[in-house]
Amino acid sequence: MTAVSPRPSPSITQTKVDRRVFSDEEVYKQEMKILFQDGWTFVGLEAEIPNPGDFRRSWMGELPVIMSRARDGSVKVVENACSHRGALVALESKGNCSTFTCIYHQWVYGADGKLLGVPLRKNYTDGQHKDRGGLRAARVETFAGLVWATFGEVEPLIGYLAEAAPHLDAVLRGGEVEILGYHRYEVQGNWKLFFENTQDAYHASLLHNFSQALGIYTVGDNLVFENGHGAIKWDMVSLTDEIMERHLADKAFKMKDYKLFQSATQPGPGGFNRVMGVFPNALVLEEWDMLNVRHIVPKGVDRAELHTVALGLKGDSAEIRAKRARDYGNFFGPAGFAGRDDVVAVKAVQATEGVTSIDTSFMALGDLDAKSGDLEGEYTVRGFYGNYRERMGF
Ligand code: FES
Ligand SMILES: [Fe+2]
Structure with a gap:
């Protein structure tokens, strides 16, 4: 019998x-x-858990966790798996409670994961239940209202975010945001394809053909940061009624509500539209009056969920709040202008994987000697995969 040689790691080059x-x-x-x-x-x-006792279910990759606000105001993230038999402890997507009780045999935990109560504990010989410990707690840090967690030995969050930090702070106005609503939908593709799509300036005016036709995707940059983060940003063109009427008269478009391309608010510092990818799973976007954070949750190698929080700013008027929410749905929602196109494109890529002759993904557009460049290049996509290769040791 011949020995089976180990499979080589996937090869990732610059392009x-x-x-x-x-x-x-x-x-x-x-x-x-x-x-x-x-x-x-x-x-x-952080805005999802403003008060002590607030919690929300989340995921670190496929690992279920509970993010909560402790009594002292700090944010905790613990594994959502009971140390008795492993049942999910939080079953509801959000709520408020002072302790978490597993439904199965009612072991009770604090927000920090500490085991506080065990029914019939006297019947455990030698107090063996104590060895099971509580809910595994992650290390948590926050920046601009974004909550990050890890179980590893890693550098402080601010160092990890590197040059992405000031952009995040600008878009999220230091975290002074309010939640307008949620969307959650499935993408039939690997989680990286959705991250890559959001950092892919090349497709923006082509797949989303309305953006080129309306002239709203203009000069801008493709910025590559340390640790696989990146941003594409471009000058915001606020369309006038006159331009829109002309397009509509040409019958090139039928849009009931084109106000989403007319900005009624002040953009964050810099004054441009900005789409950021923060490795490995956060997307932070500001386009016209739309502000949102998207969480990519892998659900198997060929499937992911996209959990999006639509945001407004604290102090927005009722009118602006309504505009932001409506624009968000029209543009980023599952049936929105951009949302729908991207989901179809990602699915089309995944559909050919492993069954066709195309065994590599190609990303050579732009100046290969430059780290960052203008919008007409695949700099940020290369930046993402360059970091991915390093982290995965390929
Ligand atoms: S599985 Fe949670 S208490 Fe038994
Ligand atoms: Fe897109």
């Missing part, structure tokens, strides 16, 4: 990514551990 990283179960398992547990992972927004 080509082995597409097995979108379908290989072993790679996927390693990602869940190396990227989503051992590294900093985005879990939610």
Whole structure:
């Protein structure tokens, strides 16, 4: 019998990514551990848990966690798995409570995961239940209202966010945001394809053909930051009624509500539209009056969920709040102008993986000697995969 030689790791070069990283179960398992547990992972927004006792279910990769606000105001993230038999402790997506009680045999935990109560504990010989401990607690840090967690030995969050930090602070106005609502939908593709899509300036005026036709996707930059983060940003063009009427008269478009391309608020510092990808799973966007944070939650190697929080700013008038929410739904919602296109494109990429001759993904557009460049390049996509390769050791 001949020995089976170990399979080579997927090869990732500056311009080509082995597409097995979108379908290989072993790679996927390693990602869940190396990227989503051992590294900093985005879990939610502080604005989701403003008061002591507030909690929200979340995920670090596929690992279920509970993000909550402790009595002292600090944010805690613990594994959502009971130390008795492993049942999910929080079953509801959000709520407020002073302790967490597992429904099965009612072991009770504090927000920090500490085991506080065990029914019939006297019947455990030698207090064996104590060895089971509480809910595994992650290290937590926050920046600009974004909550990040890790189970690994990593540098402070601010160092990890690197040059992405000032952009996050600008878009999220230091965290002074309010939640307008949620969308959650499934993407039939590997989690990286959605991250990559959001950092892919190349498709923006082509797949989303309305943006080029309306002239709203203009000059801008493709910024690559340390640690796989990036941003695409472009000058915001606020369309006038006159321009829109002209387009509508040409019958090139039918849009009932084109006000979403007319900004009624002040953009964050810099005054441009900005789409940021924060490695590995957070997308932070400001376009016209729309502000949102998207959490990519992997659900198997070929499937992910996109949990989006639509945001407004504290102090917004009722009118602005309503505009932001409506614009968000029209543009980013599952049936919105941009949302729908991207989901179809990601699904189309995943559909050919492993069954066609296209075994690498190609990303060579732009100046390969430059780290960042203008919008007409795949700099940020290369930045993401460059960091991915390093972290995964490929
Ligand atoms: S599984 Fe949670 S108390 Fe038994
Ligand atoms: Fe897109």
